[in-house]
Amino acid sequence: MLIVQAYSLPEFTTLLRAGVTRAGRDMFAQGSVMGIVAREQLAHLTDGEIASIHTYLQTGWTAERAAREEAKIATFPPPTFMKP
Numbered sequence: 050m051l052i053v054q055a056y057s058l059p060e061f062t063t064l065l066r067a068g069v070t071r072a073g074r075d076m077f078a079q080g081s082v083m084g085i086v087a088r089e090q091l092a093h094l095t096d097g098e099i100a101s102i103h104t105y106l107q108t109g110w111t112a113e114r115a116a117r118e119e120a121k122i123a124t125f126p127p128p129t130f131m132k133p
């Protein structure tokens with residue numbers, strides 16, 4: 050259903066710590082914000098935290114849950130940079 054649900058735990062760990070996809074694409078080398086966030090921030094997550102996020106995305110992140118989150122976004126105030 051989702052790209053992330055194809056990730057095994059070892060692949061997911063590499064994704065979050067190094068910003069390298071399961072296809073071997075290095076998003077840091079490509080200048081993607083995902084690569085920067087992975088190396089600078091997500092790399093600080095513990096093995097246990099990564100495993101918990103992985104389990105959640107494999108089991109708790111359903112299409113129904115995604116639709117509920119999407120609906121919430123429409124109710125948020127506009128970001129400050131979009132105000133006149």
Ligand code: HEM
Pocket residue numbers: 052053064070071072076079081082083086091102
């Ligand atoms: C625990 C948090 C996060 C998870 C689990 C996650 C997961 C993913 C996954 C699975 C992909 C696709 C990789 C692929 O092509 O196989 C991706 C791409 C991407 N993520 Fe994240 N992400 C996280 C946090 C973030 C944050 C905080 C940002 C932005 C500030 C971000 C921005 C992006 C962008 C822009 C891409 C596309 C990059 C590209 O294709 O070059 N992600 N992420």
